[in-house]
Amino acid sequence: MIRKIVITIGFILTIGFAATAQQVALKHNLAYDAILTPNLSLEFAMGKKLTLDTQVGWNSFIFNLDVDDPNYSETKWAHWMAQPELRYWFCDVFNGWFLGLHGHVGQMNVGGIDIPFVLENKDSIMKDHRYQGWFYGGGLSVGYQWVLSSRSSLEFSLGAGYARIDYDKFPCQRCGTKIDEGNANYVGPTKATISYVFFLK
Numbered sequence: 692m693i694r695k696i697v698i699t700i701g702f703i704l705t706i707g708f709a710a711t712a713q714q715v716a717l718k719h720n721l722a723y724d725a726i727l728t729p730n731l732s733l734e735f736a737m738g739k740k741l742t743l744d745t746q747v748g749w750n751s752f753i754f755n756l757d758v759d760d761p762n763y764s765e766t767k768w769a770h771w772m773a774q775p776e777l778r779y780w781f782c783d784v785f786n787g788w789f790l791g792l793h794g795h796v797g798q799m800n801v802g803g804i805d806i807p808f809v810l811e812n813k814d815s816i817m818k819d820h821r822y823q824g825w826f827y828g829g830g831l832s833v834g835y836q837w838v839l840s841s842r843s844s845l846e847f848s849l850g851a852g853y854a855r856i857d858y859d860k861f862p863c864q865r866c867g868t869k870i871d872e873g874n875a876n877y878v879g880p881t882k883a884t885i886s887y888v889f890f891l892k
Contacts, residue, residue: 714735714736714784714785714890714891714892715733715734715735715736715890715891715892716733716734716785716844716888716889716890716891717731717732717733717888717889717890717891718731718732718733718734718744718746718846718886718887718888718889719731719732719886719887720732720746720748720884720885720886721885721886721887722883722884722885722886723748723883723884726768727750727768728748728749728750728770728772729748729749729750730746730747730748730749731746731747732744732745732746732747732886733745734778734785734888736784736785738784739783739784740779740780740783740784741777741778741779741780741784742777742778742780742784742785742789743775743776743777743778744775744776744777744778744791744793745773745775746773746774746775746776746884747771747772747773747774748770748771748772748774749770749771749772750768750769750770750771751769751771766802766803766804767800767801767802767803767804767821768801768804769799769800769801770797770798770799770800770801771797771798772795772796772797772826773795773796773797774793774794774795774882775793775794776791776792776793776794776832776882777791777792777793778790778791778834779791785836785838785844785888785890786836786838786844787835787836788833788834788835789833789834789835789836789848790831790832790833791831791832791833791834791848791850791882792829792831792832793829793830793831793832793850793852793881793882794827794828794829795826795827795828795829795830795854795881796825796826796827797825797826797827798824798825798826799822799823799824799825799826799856799858800821800822800823801821801822801823802820802821802822802861802863803818803819803821804817804818805817805818806818806877807879808877808878808879808880809856809875809876809877810875810876810877810878811875811876812875820860820861820862820863820870821860821861821862821863821866822856822858822859822860822861823858823859823861824856824857824858824859825856825857825858826854826855826856826857826877827854827855828852828853828854828855828877828881829852829853829881830850830851830852830853830881830882831850831851831852832848832849832850832851832881832882833848833849833850834846834847834848834849834884835847835848836888841890842889842890843887843888843889843890844888844890845885845886845887845888846884846885846886846887846888847884847885847886848882848883848884849880849882849883850880850881850882850883851879851880851881851882852878852881852882853876853877853878853881854876854877854881855874855875855876855877856874856875856876856877857873857874858872858873858874858875859871859872860872860873
């Protein structure tokens with residue numbers, strides 16, 4: 692099923708690239724930098740009122756695994772994600788207010804983190820273990836883009852929605868023996884952008 696999702700996203704991105712004849716924007720989201728997720732996005736104009744945003748992020752940071760090190764921590768926050776979004780603009784594309792419908796898919800390997808908004812995370816019990824697996828879902832967003840010049844803009848947006856998480860459970864960050872598997876449901880913020888936008892054409 693995950694393979695079908697990735698193929699579908701690739702197909703959508705191909706259509707978006709082929710459909711655009713007006714503008715293409717390269718973007719970097721500073722809000723995702725704050726959660727240690729380097730990212731890039733291409734956004735394609737698809738007419739006078741629609742654009743397709745194609746944000747991807749990837750965190751592959753390696754945390755300290757030496758238990759004898761005084762800086763050792765059980766915290767692990769590794770993941771990648773793709774989050775395409777179809778946007779409707781109330782004025783012109785890349786200018787003013789917009790509404791977005793986004794999907795997301797990715798893999799995660801997290802441990803020692805109390806992730807909020809997970810319905811099954813009662814009493815913050817998930818922070819005592821490591822979870823590795825897939826997540827997928829979607830949501831809605833609203834945002835605004837300020838035009839800075841003919842080649843650049845600044846974008847702000849917020850979104851909320853749902854994610855299904857399928858995971859394997861491990862006792863700690865560096866332990867390799869799986870102790871359980873399951874799934875969880877996330878309902879809450881799914882998107883936040885404070886992005887610098889540079890227009891390629």
